[in-house]
Amino acid sequence: MRRTNWLAALLIAPLLLLILGSFLVPVGLTLFRAVQDREVAQALPETSAILAAWDGQGLPPEAAFAAVARELGAALEARRIGDVAQRMNFARTGMRSTLLRTARAAERLRAPYAASLVALDARWGQAETWLLLRSAGGPVTSLYLLRAMDFTQTPDGGVVQAPTDERLYRTLFLRTFGISLLVTAICVLLAYPVAYTIARLRAPWSSIALTLVLIPFWSSVLVRTTAWFVLLQREGPVNGALLGMGLLEAPAQVIGTRIAVVLALVHVLLPFAILPMHSVMTRLDATYLRAAASLGANGMQRFLRVWLPLSLPGVLAGGAMVFLLAVGMYTAPALVGGDRDQMVAWFIANFLNRDVNWGMAAALSAYLLAMTGAIVALARILTGGMVGARG
Known part of the structure; x- marks a missing residue:
């Protein structure tokens, strides 16, 4: 018995390593970016150390002014100033210009640096600027997770709601789940009679019908979505037919x-x-339907009291699959939707490709993963574990 277990473990090991290396580790590292905060500490290590020992009252000592001037100049030469400026500008708009101006003028600054920096940019004379730098000292931060829920950090470390014009992520999640639930409901309502009809067909018609269902998989999601973009144009076939x-x-x-x-x-x-x-309907035993008919049940009663309950695992599995795919969909909303129709995936891609803000992309991904997991878990509880179970 023990030898069989070892053999089974050896056979499963490559699959486990594949899942670990290609899924769990990359996803885990990506999600860790939601709390990682290393840009300022890596580029301004001496400044971060001085500010960590600072009591936060008034302005920091002269050593902090000298260190930030020197290290910002070095960061500019090493081409690392962009990461620092982006991180600080995300915490407070306007910090990018302050840091870049200081980095470019670093060679011209002279002691006392407190006076030189304030003369260069008045922000250096504000305690808020230094508190923001201290809070960005890492190694972890809650800034991205807070922003993804429309909260933000104050310079002294408190948590408040983001300004009204910056509150969009909670609405974004509600929109994403609302669209996904609507699409799931429509798909379930349309799919059930189709699946029922195919399951009741005899060969070879059932195979032909199932092949027709599979034909869309022969083309990519991009191609199918682009087809809708063409069909729904103002001068497209749909408008032409309606006119x-x-x-x-x-x-x-x-x-x-x-x-x-x-x-x-x-x-x-x-x-x-x-x-x-x-898949579930083709395995249903027709004996139950005949037994119900022999007991006097009419067609509607047989469907509602026998067929529907027995096919419910397939309905729930199909609905769960559609919902999970819908919440992470990017292509369709990006191509045919407007600004108010974009879902979470579009914002994640935007933070990755345009803003190069991995922290916000990871934070939105973490919340999306947690929320979809919670919904699936809730569905399993409410349905007695049928969602995700084998039909």
């Missing part, structure tokens, strides 16, 4: 609306709802 039938007097603006996003997502994700339902 031809007299249902519209002028072309409707559908691209850039929530309707376009929902249509594209339903089209992309519908097969993911059909397949789990079909």
